[in-house]
Amino acid sequence: MSTSLCDDFLSGLNAVLGGAAKPVALHEPEFAGREWELVKDCLDTGWVSSVGRYVDEFEDRLAAYTGARHAVSAVNGTAALHAALLCAGVGRDDEVLLPTLTFIATANAVAYCGAIPHFADSAADNLGLDPQALAARLDEIAEPVADGWRNRQTGRRLAAVVPMHVFGHPVDMAALLDVCGRYGLPVVEDAAESLGSRIGGKHTGTFGLVGTLSFNGNKTITTGGGGAILTDDAEMGKRLKHLTTTARVKHQWEFLHDEVGYNYRMPNLNAALGCAQMERLPEMLARKRRLAAAYHAAFDGKPGFRAVREPEGCEGNYWLNAVVLTEPDRAARDACLQAAADAGYQCRPLWRLMHHLPMYESCPHGPLPVAERLEAGLINIPSSAKLGGGS
Numbered sequence: 001m002s003t004s005l006c007d008d009f010l011s012g013l014n015a016v017l018g019g020a021a022k023p024v025a026l027h028e029p030e031f032a033g034r035e036w037e038l039v040k041d042c043l044d045t046g047w048v049s050s051v052g053r054y055v056d057e058f059e060d061r062l063a064a065y066t067g068a069r070h071a072v073s074a075v076n077g078t079a080a081l082h083a084a085l086l087c088a089g090v091g092r093d094d095e096v097l098l099p100t101l102t103f104i105a106t107a108n109a110v111a112y113c114g115a116i117p118h119f120a121d122s123a124a125d126n127l128g129l130d131p132q133a134l135a136a137r138l139d140e141i142a143e144p145v146a147d148g149w150r151n152r153q154t155g156r157r158l159a160a161v162v163p164m165h166v167f168g169h170p171v172d173m174a175a176l177l178d179v180c181g182r183y184g185l186p187v188v189e190d191a192a193e194s195l196g197s198r199i200g201g202k203h204t205g206t207f208g209l210v211g212t213l214s215f216n217g218n219k220t221i222t223t224g225g226g227g228a229i230l231t232d233d234a235e236m237g238k239r240l241k242h243l244t245t246t247a248r249v250k251h252q253w254e255f256l257h258d259e260v261g262y263n264y265r266m267p268n269l270n271a272a273l274g275c276a277q278m279e280r281l282p283e284m285l286a287r288k289r290r291l292a293a294a295y296h297a298a299f300d301g302k303p304g305f306r307a308v309r310e311p312e313g314c315e316g317n318y319w320l321n322a323v324v325l326t327e328p329d330r331a332a333r334d335a336c337l338q339a340a341a342d343a344g345y346q347c348r349p350l351w352r353l354m355h356h357l358p359m360y361e362s363c364p365h366g367p368l369p370v371a372e373r374l375e376a377g378l379i380n381i382p383s384s385a386k387l388g389g390g391s
């Protein structure tokens with residue numbers, strides 16, 4: 001059974017990628033615009049470090065593109081998420097609800113605040129935090145206290161909810177905000193993977209109190225390493241900029257800092273790369289959509305697989321395409337991964353679920369059956385924009 005599954009998997013990949021030069025990477029960056037010119041400008045002028053005009057320009061471009069009132073750049077997406085959680089009020093010994101199905105950075109950023117992750121299950125269709133599972137969990141464990149809600153089982157304050165838009169597929173934010181509103185919980189969106197993904201025209205990362213992006217080398221656009229925080233709240237925007245720039249108080253020559261801040265600044269060199277990449281984002285997204293459509297056509301007739309699609313009413317960025325085995329089975333999944341590797345296609349399984357990792361295995365969580373099934377059966381397949389054809 002596994003052999004024919006592998007054959008079907010390979011024939012799906014070959015139908016789309018057969019003509020591509022091997023090996024085919026999972027996701028590659030592309031520098032086909034003004035990247036060289038803008039980075040050279042930094043080198044020519046000496047503005048390579050943590051301030052410069054490209055930092056401001058990149059933040060302006062991000063705000064304009066996403067529709068967020070304020071965008072604050074950061075050294076990477078993990079730092080952006082850490083700062084966002086701190087500014088949302090997450091502190092030591094708080095509990096933060098998040099999906100177990102996420103990249104490690106989401107849980108780590110919670111731990112950096114001294115808070116404890118509390119894992120909830122995911123939705124099978126869009127792979128993101130499931131509002132119904134979250135509601136069921138909160139109904140079971142949350143009790144009101146004078147200043148909000150706490151977990152009656154652990155006694156800890158419930159401080160925030162962190163949905164993550166997995167591989168760029170938007171979470172059902174309307175339902176999630178409804179649940180969080182009932183419990184007065186601020187929403188910090190981890191939109192690291194979803195630049196270009198929208199729900200009813202509104203960009204992901206702009207639904208909660210704050211949202212964060214990543215521009216790591218494997219993302220839809222890259223600044224080498226980098227991240228950003230989005231918010232509509234002017235005070236929050238100011239506070240985020242302050243905290244991520246060493247909490248320095250403006251003065252002509254004095255070095256004054258009014259709290260323990262962070263050096264989470266994005267260097268101008270990286271921001272220059274980001275400005276050039278932003279110019280090509282719409283075109284790269286169009287090619288990623290073409291690639292996704294080709295995968296859907298290739299896998300739709302194969303009963304052993306389900307290709308993950310953007311949810312209805314949403315526009316996904318198809319950062320990483322994924323297929324899920326209809327009968328999840330780790331051995332069959334690994335056989336498919338091996339067959340793909342042998343054929344020159346770089347594929348990968350889902351991240352190990354957070355509650356299966358040693359540092360988070362004792363964290364509280366609700367039932368996680370959907371995430372467990374996805375972990376056993378999901379495979380990411382090559383997704384670079386260039387595989388979607390010429391520009």
Ligand SMILES: Cc1ncc(COP(=O)(O)O)c(C=O)c1O
Pocket residue numbers: 076077078079081102103105106164190192193213214215216225226227
């Ligand atoms: C879901 C998620 N959150 C956070 C991050 C962290 O971003 P960075 O690698 O830029 O620190 C990433 C990706 O790398 C991610 O995929």
